[in-house]
Amino acid sequence: MSAFEVRRKDADTVSVLYLKGYLDAHTAPDFEQALQNLVDENRVCIVVNMEELSYISSAGLGVFMGFIEDIRTKGGDIKLAELTEKVYRVFDLLGFPVLYDIFEKEMEAIEKYKEG
Amino acid sequence: MSAFEVRRKDADTVSVLYLKGYLDAHTAPDFEQALQNLVDENRVCIVVNMEELSYISSAGLGVFMGFIEDIRTKGGDIKLAELTEKVYRVFDLLGFPVLYDIFEKEMEAIEKYKEG
Amino acid sequence: MVTRNAEYKLHIPSQTDNLELIRNFVSGVAKKVGFGNEDINKIELALDEACTNVIEHAYRDLDKGDIDIAIKVDYQKFVILVTDKGKSFPFKELEIPDMKQYLAELRVGGLGVYLMKSLMDEVEYHSEPGVKNEVRMVKYFLNKD
Amino acid sequence: MVTRNAEYKLHIPSQTDNLELIRNFVSGVAKKVGFGNEDINKIELALDEACTNVIEHAYRDLDKGDIDIAIKVDYQKFVILVTDKGKSFPFKELEIPDMKQYLAELRVGGLGVYLMKSLMDEVEYHSEPGVKNEVRMVKYFLNKD
Ligand SMILES: Nc1ncnc2c1ncn2[C@@H]1O[C@H](COP(=O)(O)OP(=O)(O)O)[C@@H](O)[C@H]1O
Numbered sequence: 001m002s003a004f005e006v007r008r009k010d011a012d013t014v015s016v017l018y019l020k021g022y023l024d025a026h027t028a029p030d031f032e033q034a035l036q037n038l039v040d041e042n043r044v045c046i047v048v049n050m051e052e053l054s055y056i057s058s059a060g061l062g063v064f065m066g067f068i069e070d071i072r073t074k075g076g077d078i079k080l081a082e083l084t085e086k087v088y089r090v091f092d093l094l095g096f097p098v099l100y101d102i103f104e105k106e107m108e109a110i111e112k113y114k115e116g
Numbered sequence: 117m118s119a120f121e122v123r124r125k126d127a128d129t130v131s132v133l134y135l136k137g138y139l140d141a142h143t144a145p146d147f148e149q150a151l152q153n154l155v156d157e158n159r160v161c162i163v164v165n166m167e168e169l170s171y172i173s174s175a176g177l178g179v180f181m182g183f184i185e186d187i188r189t190k191g192g193d194i195k196l197a198e199l200t201e202k203v204y205r206v207f208d209l210l211g212f213p214v215l216y217d218i219f220e221k222e223m224e225a226i227e228k229y230k231e232g
Numbered sequence: 233m234v235t236r237n238a239e240y241k242l243h244i245p246s247q248t249d250n251l252e253l254i255r256n257f258v259s260g261v262a263k264k265v266g267f268g269n270e271d272i273n274k275i276e277l278a279l280d281e282a283c284t285n286v287i288e289h290a291y292r293d294l295d296k297g298d299i300d301i302a303i304k305v306d307y308q309k310f311v312i313l314v315t316d317k318g319k320s321f322p323f324k325e326l327e328i329p330d331m332k333q334y335l336a337e338l339r340v341g342g343l344g345v346y347l348m349k350s351l352m353d354e355v356e357y358h359s360e361p362g363v364k365n366e367v368r369m370v371k372y373f374l375n376k377d
Numbered sequence: 378m379v380t381r382n383a384e385y386k387l388h389i390p391s392q393t394d395n396l397e398l399i400r401n402f403v404s405g406v407a408k409k410v411g412f413g414n415e416d417i418n419k420i421e422l423a424l425d426e427a428c429t430n431v432i433e434h435a436y437r438d439l440d441k442g443d444i445d446i447a448i449k450v451d452y453q454k455f456v457i458l459v460t461d462k463g464k465s466f467p468f469k470e471l472e473i474p475d476m477k478q479y480l481a482e483l484r485v486g487g488l489g490v491y492l493m494k495s496l497m498d499e500v501e502y503h504s505e506p507g508v509k510n511e512v513r514m515v516k517y518f519l520n521k522d
């Protein structure tokens with residue numbers, strides 16, 4: 001079954017995670033593992049590309065909240081890019097745009113890291 | 117709701133019906149109506165293009181059977197084109213290829229009318 | 233990992249515009265328990281035919297009715313029970329068409345039960361007249377996992 | 378034509394890998410009764426959250442359990458009842474997070490009930506301890522049809 005997939009692309013110091021499908025309580029552990037791997041490798045400048053993510057529940061949002069403090073302490077960040085309107089609405093409903101940088105294009109998020 | 121759609125294109129003496137979506141007991145009356153309209157206009161050289169038909173049940177097959185005799189008596193035919201594998205399997209299971217000309221391409225079905 | 237040994241049930245009004253929901257339900261469960269696409273399509277069509285018959289025949293003269301669909305999965309098989317509280321019919325006396333003759337005579341209708349029997353490994357009908365009627369269809373897991 | 382005044386029920390094992398089936402069920406019914414995409418998405422997410430809580434909290438210490446979902450539709454409203462036979466909890470005492478503070482403190486978890494309340498018009502919880510627990514969520518039809 002492939003209700004959810006995470007792919008990863010490392011570009012210089014930035015790592016991009018591509019989420020695809022449904023991010024719910026069943027699939028959140030896969031996303032968690034992908035973030036944990038990045039942290040373990042000390043790759044903490046992270047962009048999460050959600051262009052192909054069709055659904056997110058609080059279990060998925062919880063993964064972001066579970067890592068953000070540790071990653072920022074380590075000098076990194078989780079930036080979000082290419083959210084569909086449906087997924088953005090969930091982030092927005094909870095006020096997440098206050099806490100996370102959200103970009104229309106993946107490239108913009110990557111550039112942001114390069115700027116400093 | 118648009119679980120099923122029939123579009124029609126008249127090309128010379130041949131009429132093509134494009135079926136899209138799910139053809140079941142709920143939507144079969146729409147297909148029936150489209151065929152009835154053609155018969156009423158005496159346009160009996162018919163090609164049914166099923167490229168975008170994702171599902172057919174016996175209610176849909178029944179529509180073909182309900183018109184074929186009348187249409188052939190009137191000198192016309194119902195030819196089938198561009199079936200997906202899934203839909204073809206249902207026609208095949210019931211032996212329909214014995215009774216109906218089935219073509220890979222719509223163009224081939226149209227040509228067949230021109231030849232004969 | 234595929235989870236078997238479970239029961240899924242759907243209770244739904246007897247209307248043709250619910251057939252899509254019914255198909256989505258059964259194909260979702262069939263996918264989850266590990267059937268491939270070809271089997272999923274067969275199961276989906278067989279259940280559509282069984283429910284269409286309930287809607288069009290068992291509840292024909294009634295304004296309203298409900299269909300109960302139960303899927304029972306164990307390690308060997310996928311069992312679907314379709315229950316209605318409408319009119320019963322003599323399933324065993326039903327004449328199953330010979331398709332060659334059927335097509336030669338340009339007959340119409342009467343393919344539903346034939347399809348169900350072609351698509352599934354077992355199809356049975358039980359009726360307690362005035363109480364409930366039940367279609368039972370089985371698909372075995374073969375060479376799977 | 379939109380049909381209202383009907384009941385749809387789904388009975389399903391309490392497992393996170395059934396959430397997709399649950400979402401497909403409710404969004405199919407919500408679409409059928411005429412909700413627009415935005416409302417369909419809200420209803421789908423609210424039910425996912427309610428069921429996730431049943432799976433992760435009510436049945437936490439149990440090997441197995443079932444979830445019963447009933448959708449009752451009338452001309453005014455769309456009511457979802459989620460019933461479990463697991464552990465109950467003091468819903469009324471639940472502290473609903475202030476999101477500003479929540480985000481400032483980088484808290485984790487505890488957003489499910491908040492979401493349910495934000496997405497639906499009414500959310501209630503009733504428990505008969507040892508018998509069953511029930512979450513009741515309502516969405517009204519407004520300016521529709
Ligand atoms: N569930 C049912 N309840 C009552 N009668 C049924 C049922 N299923 C089938 N029948 C009867 O058996 C006949 C054959 O059914 P079927 O093979 O499905 O073809 P069709 O529905 O197209 O007539 C029907 O015409 C109907 O008289």
Ligand SMILES: Nc1ncnc2c1ncn2[C@@H]1O[C@H](COP(=O)(O)OP(=O)(O)O)[C@@H](O)[C@H]1O
Nearest residue numbers: 430431434435464465466486487488489490491
């Ligand atoms: N259906 C339920 N059964 C038992 N306990 C529940 C249920 N729903 C919620 N809870 C309790 O309420 C708390 C808050 O739930 P919620 O807001 O959904 O956040 P989360 O599930 O992420 O903790 C849960 O941690 C749990 O203790």
